[in-house]
Amino acid sequence: MGALAAAMRRSERDTPMRPDPSVTLKDVAAAAGVHPATASRALNPQTRLLVSPGTARRILAVADSLGYRPNAVARSLRTRRSHTVGVLIPDLKNPLFPPIVRGIEDRLAEDGYVALIGNTDSDDERERLVFDLMRARHVDGFVMATAHLRSRLLAEAAAARIPVVLVNRHAEGYGFPAVSVDNERGIALAVAHLAALGHRRIAHIAGPQDVSTGLSRYRGFCTAMAAHGIPVDPALVVRAFAYSIEEGDRCCRELLTAGPGCTAVVAGNDMLAVGCYTALEALGRECPAEISVVGFNDMPFIDKLRPPLTSVSFPHYQVGTEAGRLVLGQIGARNERPEVLYLPPELKVRGSTAPPPQ
Amino acid sequence: MGALAAAMRRSERDTPMRPDPSVTLKDVAAAAGVHPATASRALNPQTRLLVSPGTARRILAVADSLGYRPNAVARSLRTRRSHTVGVLIPDLKNPLFPPIVRGIEDRLAEDGYVALIGNTDSDDERERLVFDLMRARHVDGFVMATAHLRSRLLAEAAAARIPVVLVNRHAEGYGFPAVSVDNERGIALAVAHLAALGHRRIAHIAGPQDVSTGLSRYRGFCTAMAAHGIPVDPALVVRAFAYSIEEGDRCCRELLTAGPGCTAVVAGNDMLAVGCYTALEALGRECPAEISVVGFNDMPFIDKLRPPLTSVSFPHYQVGTEAGRLVLGQIGARNERPEVLYLPPELKVRGSTAPPPQ
DNA sequence: TTGTAAGCGTTATCAC
DNA sequence: GTGATAACGCTTACAA
Numbered sequence A, B: 001m002g003a004l005a006a007a008m009r010r011s012e013r014d015t016p017m018r019p020d021p022s023v024t025l026k027d028v029a030a031a032a033g034v035h036p037a038t039a040s041r042a043l044n045p046q047t048r049l050l051v052s053p054g055t056a057r058r059i060l061a062v063a064d065s066l067g068y069r070p071n072a073v074a075r076s077l078r079t080r081r082s083h084t085v086g087v088l089i090p091d092l093k094n095p096l097f098p099p100i101v102r103g104i105e106d107r108l109a110e111d112g113y114v115a116l117i118g119n120t121d122s123d124d125e126r127e128r129l130v131f132d133l134m135r136a137r138h139v140d141g142f143v144m145a146t147a148h149l150r151s152r153l154l155a156e157a158a159a160a161r162i163p164v165v166l167v168n169r170h171a172e173g174y175g176f177p178a179v180s181v182d183n184e185r186g187i188a189l190a191v192a193h194l195a196a197l198g199h200r201r202i203a204h205i206a207g208p209q210d211v212s213t214g215l216s217r218y219r220g221f222c223t224a225m226a227a228h229g230i231p232v233d234p235a236l237v238v239r240a241f242a243y244s245i246e247e248g249d250r251c252c253r254e255l256l257t258a259g260p261g262c263t264a265v266v267a268g269n270d271m272l273a274v275g276c277y278t279a280l281e282a283l284g285r286e287c288p289a290e291i292s293v294v295g296f297n298d299m300p301f302i303d304k305l306r307p308p309l310t311s312v313s314f315p316h317y318q319v320g321t322e323a324g325r326l327v328l329g330q331i332g333a334r335n336e337r338p339e340v341l342y343l344p345p346e347l348k349v350r351g352s353t354a355p356p357p358q
Numbered sequence C: 001t002t003g004t005a006a007g008c009g010t011t012a013t014c015a016c
Numbered sequence D: 001g002t003g004a005t006a007a008c009g010c011t012t013a014c015a016a
Helices: A002-009 A025-032 A036-043 A053-066 A072-079 A097-110 A124-136 A152-159 A183-197 A212-227 A245-257 A270-283 A316-332 B002-009 B025-032 B036-043 B053-066 B072-079 B097-110 B124-136 B152-159 B183-197 B212-227 B245-257 B270-282 B316-332
Strands: A084-089 A114-119 A141-144 A164-167 A178-181 A202-206 A237-239 A264-267 A292-297 A310-313 A340-343 A346-348 B084-089 B114-119 B141-144 B164-167 B178-181 B202-206 B237-239 B264-267 B292-297 B310-313 B340-343 B346-348
Touching (some): A084 A124, A164 A316, A183 A212, A202 A212, A202 A245, A237 A245, B036 B053, B097 B114, B114 B124, B164 B316, B183 B264, B237 B245, B245 B270
Parallel strands (some): A202 A237, A202 A264, B084 B114, B084 B141, B164 B178
């Protein structure tokens, strides 16, 4: 009614019409002189062939001129598809995630999906809260960049057969698709670089060991050191309890004050590496002249630090688009074989690494 | 049915039940021996008083034990409230926005709302696309950090009486609530600091002038200079066409090569300031020894640059929470007087500013 | 090819 | 205080 009135207020030629959410399918059908069901079929590309080309064209024209926009909520209720995906990340403020999230969003948008972002602050309780909230909103699937190696959430999602794609994380036994960087290979690049510069006393600040990146990078460190014939000195491996600047600071201080001394540090990620910068400055040690530092992730802006951080890089945005693709695949065909992607890392050599002092 | 079966599978004591979205209001009503309408009333805090305390308690208990979660989609269809707010930002990858977005999300979550993030890349066409998409999803309101001074979108939103809150931006004539930093005052702090250090030849790299921040910071610059009795040399004001590192680089080069020379630069924002760093390094000029640089926004990680950037700071997260509060207020009561908030800026003095060379 | 009718899960408006 | 009923806007068997 209001729609027809609105249409009448406009001149006949005046196109294209601005979207008007108050126009309903019924309005379009009435204006086109067909039944709502027919209008629905014509408007839906999937079922358009079921209606005669002529009427289809007419319906489309009318819909366009009225500024018709299908009501996504009503459609969701009926089809039981919310066209919505929940994205769980630790914290949007960590610069690693924005590019990944944008990748996810952009890929989802191609299929008319939107992302609901949830920050867990790496807190199990918050994670549970956000997860339940999103389930109440009937998200069609999840992208999780936050899961621990073992997680009740994942078990639940698996039991409920909800599509889940893991990002930057792996979890045992659920057979979820995943996309991440090849951590072992990334660390190997870092160690090889340092070894080539002449370093032998190489330390590692390991990330949290209940998270797959922390574990696999630590393993990769050991393997790579062995491959270069350098024994891993247990006193040169410190474990951080979080991927934070503070923890990097703490661990680096520990290495420099309590340890047997080292000439290079392979940090579990860039945040830990930035923490190293803090510690080095506080202790009056020069980087890279006295100590080389390598990070992991190649976060945005990390190349603007002084010295610019040498870091293991991988295509963040592409991680996002691939994750989006995978979750859409799972939503479309639940039985699709879960793909597990390892994107290739690349070492960005910058100013934080140099040969060891004499 | 499935719900009842699921309930029966569980032992009676087994609480609290995990949320089970397949349980519907009808299931709860049946299990409690009441009509769905009664169950609805009991479950809704707003209408709970309409039902006798005894039955209400029973219904709540049953709902809890079945793991009932109201279907947000169905509720939205009926109440015409999606409990969803669209958030339009230029680009999530700009470090300024994540803390703001988190502030918005956290405040919205308190009222059971979620945010749909849309990146416009400062592109009008993309902005339109995202805006329409969100309207199709029937968002209850918008938070826009992206609007130009004049914008068709804003006119449309105003006409459709859709709640809009502007962040970091102002627009003329629509009477939208807004929250931003006091830009004039912020720039005044920067200029005062430089003047106190002894600078007289102070340049300004102005942001885009079709965006309110660009304009008001430029105006603030002129006012502040006048207040210190320093005439503004037009040759020392360069205009950037975007808030990007590249533009900062370009403008700074222009100042240093073509201009009459300066000892300090007030950049329109931190991205432009970072661009200055690039230009200074390329031209072999020392900061702060030869040229001081001041930024605006105090973005995360900007204190980790070398030299750490002196920048005008404001509480990003709080901007978000206030914006969330304002948009919720508009949604709840459309006629609420639109509040316009100016958060106080603070100058963070760091290593990028020093007295001018002799 | 098109129309009919039912229903997705909720809530608002009536009666009782 | 509670129950019946309709409706939100759309899709989809099924019937014609």
